[in-house]
Amino acid sequence: MTGRRTWLVSVDLPIEAASPAEAVAEFWAYLRELGPDQLPAFVAPIGDELAMRAYLAGEPHDLDPEED
Numbered sequence: 001m002t003g004r005r006t007w008l009v010s011v012d013l014p015i016e017a018a019s020p021a022e023a024v025a026e027f028w029a030y031l032r033e034l035g036p037d038q039l040p041a042f043v044a045p046i047g048d049e050l051a052m053r054a055y056l057a058g059e060p061h062d063l064d065p066e067e068d
Helices: 020-034
Strands: 007-010 041-045 053-056 059-061
16 A cells, blocks of 8 residues: 545636636636746545645645735
8 A cells, every 4th residue: 555545636716708618728827827836726635625725836825814
């Protein structure tokens, strides 16, 4: 056993667009432009989505606005 597990990784962006195809194109443009230093990815083990954490540039990041 390698200790590996399956993770759910997501990036959520609200995007205004005229069509789903345009929204997807804008999504990928944002991903390329912002990159991992500015765009948080959300990670949780499959089956425990309540344990989801935000990561920036591969490091855990607290996105709580009260902490700023």
